[in-house]
Amino acid sequence: MRAILYGLLFLVAAGIGYVAFDWYAKVGSGEAYGGAFQLVDQKGQPISEKEFRAQPSAVFFGFTHCPEICPTTLFELDGxxxxxxxxxxxxxxxxxxxxxxxxxxxxxxxxxxxxxxRITGVTGDPAKVAAMTKSFNIYSRKVETGGGEYTMDHTASVLLLEKGGAFAGTIAYGENGQTAVAKLKRLATGS
Structure with missing residues (x-):
């Protein structure tokens, strides 16, 4: 019985290790993170993944009716x-x-x-936005709040992408400001 338990634990640990390695290999590969997309910016002009790859980029996914996380994150990112x-x-x-x-x-x-x-808003056709967020591994879900109203659950981290689009890390919601600035400095200098 003990051998079976150890065998199962080994298989679970190996599976977790493989998933972690596979994820790290994808995001640490130097390849562009996320898929191709065609959306519009806040001025109604076309925008694509090329904009995210032309220079180092900080990308936050959120929504304008957000009561706290989104306005706080945008304000902090600007600062x-x-x-x-x-x-x-x-x-x-x-x-x-x-x-x-x-x-x-x-x-x-x-x-x-x-x-x-300094921040550019991006939106567009709901199906295209859903495909884009999925390609960037961003979680988002509509949550009904009653009376026909809703809010959105979503990933609350800022994605950092190197020039060329390679994944460079994240800034978590509520992360220390000095740490966030240091991450952005590394992104800017490529080191």
Whole structure:
């Protein structure tokens, strides 16, 4: 009986190890992270994965009706980029809506422009946004709150992508500001 238990534990540990290795191999491979997409920016202009790959990028997925996490993250991201000054001028920042049904380009423009001139809002056809978020391994789900209203559950980390689109890490919601600035500095300098 004990041998069977040890055998099962070994198989579970090996399976977890394989999954972790496979994930790390994909994100640490130097290949562009996420799939191709065709959406629009907050001005209604076409935007694709090429924009995420042209320069180092900080990408946050959220929605304009978010009560706390999204406005806080956008405000902090803008502040961190300002702290970097000229050293971080090559970093592009994006706010991708996980609620494109409500987040039209006009709404995104008003929302993002109130927070930052450095961050570009991204939205589009709901099916295309869903495919894009899935390709970036972003969790999002509509949660009914009653009376025809809803909120969105979603991944609350900022993705960091190197020039070329390779995964460079994340900044977690609530992460220490000095740590976040240090991560953005490494992203900007490529080190």
């Amino acid at each position: 961190w980029l300002k702290q970097l000054g000229p050293e971080g001028e090559n970093i592009r920042a994006f706010f991708v809506s996980v609620d494109p049904e409500r987040d039209t380009p006009e709404i995104m423009d008003q929302y993002v422009s109130n927070v930052s001139q």
